[in-house]
Amino acid sequence: xxxxxxxxxxxxxxxxxxxxxxxxxxxxxxxxxxxxxxxxxxxxxxxxxxxxxxxxxxxxxxxxxxxxxxxxxxxxxxxxxxxxxxxxxxxxxxxxxxxxxxxxxxxxxxxxxxxxxxxxxxxxxxxxxxxxxxxxxxxxxxxxxxxxxxxxxxxxxxxxxxxxxxxxxxxxxxxxxxxxxxxxxxxxxxxxxxxxxxxxxxxxxxxxxxxxxxxxxxxxxxxxxxxxxxxxxxxxxxxxxxxxxxxxxxxxxxxxxxxxxxxxxxxxxxxxxxxxxxxxxxxxxxxxxxxxxxxxxxxxxxxxxxxxxxxxxxxxxxxxxxxxxxxxxxxxxxxxxxxxxxxxxxxxxxxxxxxxxxxxxxxxxxxxxxxxxxxxxxxxxxxxxxxxxxxxxxxxxxxxxxxxxxxxxxxxxxxxxxxxxxxxxxxxxxxxxxxxxxxxxxxxxxxxxxxxxxxxxxxxxxxxxxxxxxxxxxxxxxxxxxxxxxxxxxxxxxxxxxxxxxxxxxxxxxxxxxxxxxxxxxxxxxxxxxxxxxxxxxxxxxxxxxxxxxxxxxxxxxxxxxxxxxxxxxxxxxxxxxxxxxxxxxxxxxxxxxxxxxxxxxxxxxxxxxxxxxxxxxxxxxxxx
Amino acid sequence: xxxxxxxxxxxxxxxxxxxxxxxxxxxxxxxxxxxxxxxxxxxxxxxxxxxxxxxxxxxxxxxxxxxxxxxxxxxxxxxxxxxxxxxxxxxxxxxxxxxxxxxxxxxxxxxxxxxxxxxxxxxxxxxxxxxxxxxxxxxxxxxxxxxxxxxxxxxxxxxxxxxxxxxxxxxxxxxxxxxxxxxxxxxxxxxxxxxx
Numbered sequence: 001x002x003x004x005x006x007x008x009x010x011x012x013x014x015x016x017x018x019x020x021x022x023x024x025x026x027x028x029x030x031x032x033x034x035x036x037x038x039x040x041x042x043x044x045x046x047x048x049x050x051x052x053x054x055x056x057x058x059x060x061x062x063x064x065x066x067x068x069x070x071x072x073x074x075x076x077x078x079x080x081x082x083x084x085x086x087x088x089x090x091x092x093x094x095x096x097x098x099x100x101x102x103x104x105x106x107x108x109x110x111x112x113x114x115x116x117x118x119x120x121x122x123x124x125x126x127x128x129x130x131x132x133x134x135x136x137x138x139x140x141x142x143x144x145x146x147x148x149x150x151x152x153x154x155x156x157x158x159x160x161x162x163x164x165x166x167x168x169x170x171x172x173x174x175x176x177x178x179x180x181x182x183x184x185x186x187x188x189x190x191x192x193x194x195x196x197x198x199x200x201x202x203x204x205x206x207x208x209x210x211x212x213x214x215x216x217x218x219x220x221x222x223x224x225x226x227x228x229x230x231x232x233x234x235x236x237x238x239x240x241x242x243x244x245x246x247x248x249x250x251x252x253x254x255x256x257x258x259x260x261x262x263x264x265x266x267x268x269x270x271x272x273x274x275x276x277x278x279x280x281x282x283x284x285x286x287x288x289x290x291x292x293x294x295x296x297x298x299x300x301x302x303x304x305x306x307x308x309x310x311x312x313x314x315x316x317x318x319x320x321x322x323x324x325x326x327x328x329x330x331x332x333x334x335x336x337x338x339x340x341x342x343x344x345x346x347x348x349x350x351x352x353x354x355x356x357x358x359x360x361x362x363x364x365x366x367x368x369x370x371x372x373x374x375x376x377x378x379x380x381x382x383x384x385x386x387x388x389x390x391x392x393x394x395x396x397x398x399x400x401x402x403x404x405x406x407x408x409x410x411x412x413x414x415x416x417x418x419x420x421x422x423x424x425x426x427x428x429x430x431x432x433x434x435x436x437x438x439x440x441x442x443x444x445x446x447x448x449x450x451x452x453x454x455x456x457x458x459x460x461x462x463x464x465x466x467x468x469x470x471x472x473x474x475x476x477x478x479x480x481x482x483x484x485x486x487x488x489x490x491x492x493x494x495x496x497x498x499x500x501x502x503x504x505x506x507x508x509x510x511x512x513x514x515x516x517x518x519x520x521x522x523x524x525x526x527x528x529x530x531x532x533x534x535x536x537x538x539x540x541x542x543x544x545x546x547x548x549x550x551x552x553x554x555x556x557x558x559x560x561x562x563x564x565x566x567x568x569x570x571x572x573x574x575x576x577x578x579x580x581x582x583x584x585x586x587x588x589x590x591x592x593x594x595x596x597x598x599x600x601x602x603x604x605x606x607x608x609x610x611x612x613x614x615x616x617x618x619x620x621x622x623x624x625x
Numbered sequence: 626x627x628x629x630x631x632x633x634x635x636x637x638x639x640x641x642x643x644x645x646x647x648x649x650x651x652x653x654x655x656x657x658x659x660x661x662x663x664x665x666x667x668x669x670x671x672x673x674x675x676x677x678x679x680x681x682x683x684x685x686x687x688x689x690x691x692x693x694x695x696x697x698x699x700x701x702x703x704x705x706x707x708x709x710x711x712x713x714x715x716x717x718x719x720x721x722x723x724x725x726x727x728x729x730x731x732x733x734x735x736x737x738x739x740x741x742x743x744x745x746x747x748x749x750x751x752x753x754x755x756x757x758x759x760x761x762x763x764x765x766x767x768x769x770x771x772x773x774x775x776x777x778x779x780x781x782x783x784x785x786x787x788x789x790x791x792x793x794x795x796x797x798x799x800x801x802x803x804x805x806x807x808x809x810x811x812x813x814x815x816x817x818x819x820x821x
Contacts, residue, residue: 166627167626167628169646170646171628232650232653236650239645240642240649244642245628245642270649270652270653271652271653272656274659274660275656275657277657278658279664281661281759282661282664282759285748289748289755290747290748291748291752291759292752293664293759309750309751309752309755311673311751312752313667313671316667316668320664323660
């Protein structure tokens with residue numbers, strides 16, 4: 001209709017943002033690309049913070065009786081911070097200065113905590129602090145790191161471009177969504193400083209423990225309300241953008257698989273998060289208004305009967321929580337699969353194998369993810385009938401996951417693969433997610449889950465899915481779309497060091513967890529299992545895992561250097577489409593201007609027309625008639 | 626830069642952006658209240674004894690509130706219809722009535738809450754009162770949200786009528802969908818809490 005083609009500098013008169021000042025352009029921007037980058041930078045920073053907490057915990061697990069060398073843990077962020085500050089002052093770039101300050105902040109935070117005699121008496125972490133680091137590691141990694149990066153970052157930047165839209169459907173909501181996430185993140189950070197420290201009842205916040213925990217838990221709940229609001233606004237925006245703003249000729253079956261993945265993800269966020277919001281409201285009432293939704297009658301704490309009305313049900317929280325948190329697993333993995341699919345098609349120079357089965361499988365996956373939640377609760381005594389039901393649905397949901405993974409693996413077959421850095425990460429995603437998925441089967445069956453429940457096996461399983469799975473896919477996405485965002489390529493050599501180092505270290509961390517878990521070592525143990533007889537045979541793995549974790553941190557240095565260095569000094573791209581890709585985001589100027597496209601895009605073909613016989617080139621973009 | 630389909634409908638979907646957006650938002654609201662209603666059912670089924678709402682709560686006041694809210698939904702539709710018939714003055718009147726009804730509902734609710742508090746009955750009393758205060762409180766917040774939106778469209782937001790009348794009409798329709806939803810939630814809450 002009034003689809004105004006935008007964005008040549010000559011037409012800049014219609015673009016209010018190009019006349020806007022610094023604040024409106026970079027901070028309170030309405031442009032989906034700026035918001036995407038804001039999400040990405042914030043989320044990467046939170047990933048680093050969540051990882052730092054875990055590195056401190058890993059010292060405690062490996063050496064429970066030795067004092068922590070705090071200066072070493074503060075050194076890494078301090079060096080990055082000082083380097084970024086120096087570069088920022090030298091090149092007068094406000095963004096780099098800000099990043100330097102933030103890394104400096106993390107270094108200071110680590111130093112402040114480790115040298116505090118109350119939190120670290122004689123350099124040994126307090127058990128309460130260990131608990132709160134564990135809870136906050138999970139919260140930060142999932143709700144402030146991976147999801148905002150995968151959905152808020154990549155989704156925001158790439159989806160409008162891939163559907164040929166000038167922006168998201170609701171730019172103001174988009175901005176509010178980012179700032180709501182930002183405030184949620186700040187609230188979570190403040191919780192470290194309230195009396196009693198941050199939330200320490202696990203990222204799952206099970207009552208009755210969470211109901212009677214220190215103030216940090218209340219702050220956690222308020223933080224969650226902001227994060228839920230953010231993802232709610234975001235998901236509405238994504239669905240409307242994909243349904244309403246598709247370019248002419250871009251039918252649903254011509255959408256790139258990444259857009260499909262974001263589409264299904266948005267429905268999961270839209271419909272699964274509100275029950276957690278409901279649960280958070282009930283828990284807030286329990287904590288602040290003295291209700292007892294989750295507190296049973298006659299609860300005894302430290303030998304005293306708790307003075308509440310009682311009658312509540314701790315299980316109710318678990319149902320409401322996992323009703324969100326199981327779909328959340330697919331929120332974590334689906335965008336990753338989308339990224340990997342794009343990169344595999346591009347680097348094998350052939351169409352994705354089974355595009356339609358990929359699409360139908362992800363829709364079915366999204367639907368099924370709403371009726372598997374209680375497989376997290378086999379040990380709660382729900383009864384065998386309910387267990388059987390959720391066992392069955394869990395086995396059914398593994399079918400679409402296997403279809404997606406198989407289609408991606410078969411896509412490699414017969415391709416002339418370009419081993420670029422994004423492709424290396426994408427290929428590694430396949431076996432890593434494979435291990436993560438297959439180790440999940442014994443957890444989905446009630447009889448085997450009885451042995452494995454709440455052991456390190458569970459931790460190993462879901463970290464294989466999320467860390468070398470999703471996070472590898474996110475790295476792949478960063479290396480892949482970087483030239484579109486900045487107009488420069490990232491360095492290949494540094495990228496390969498980052499890749500191989502991370503691959504080895506990730507497995508060094510997570511594979512021993514499966515071994516320890518099979519031996520029966522429980523998760524969340526303050527001393528890594530040292531006081532248990534059955535853990536003695538597998539205790540030596542603790543040191544291997546910890547050293548791998550610290551080495552993994554060192555292997556992120558090439559990435560961080562590469563990320564900032566390439567912005568200014570990376571090899572400039574020769575064309576707007578350096579990878580020779582077919583999808584619409586590569587058919588724009590680099591970087592795409594406000595309004596994205598120079599003329600109204602029209603789509604004539606499917607998303608993966610690579611190596612079509614008799615075509616002019618080995619790729620045919622979607623907008624070529 | 627202009628976002629397509631902010632005013633006109635997209636031919637193949639038959640929707641404009643905001644209308645799809647509000648339906649999706651309402652879907653998430655259904656899940657929010659759905660989770661709380663499920664919680665209520667689970668708690669009540671597991672309870673040893675659960676009082677009948679009609680013995681503890683003020684049914685006549687709640688009935689008046691139901692009538693007020695249903696009435697406000699009618700005036701909301703009439704205000705939208707007046708815009709469709711290009712009668713702005715009539716729109717202002719009906720929208721004003723809708724807002725007044727919203728306030729009326731809150732005033733009655735405040736009397737109910739006040740009566741409970743003055744008898745020392747708080748959410749901490751037992752699970753029945755906990756559910757009652759939480760569910761009606763959350764609904765009350767939604768009413769306040771609706772009043773804020775409607776007041777904006779009654780007052781400063783209505784300047785859009787002079788520049789983009791069609792877009793403004795769409796906005797009122799979208800606000801109306803939200804208001805009907807808030808009304809609908811109450812229609813479920815009233816029997817669940819007061820009568821059963």
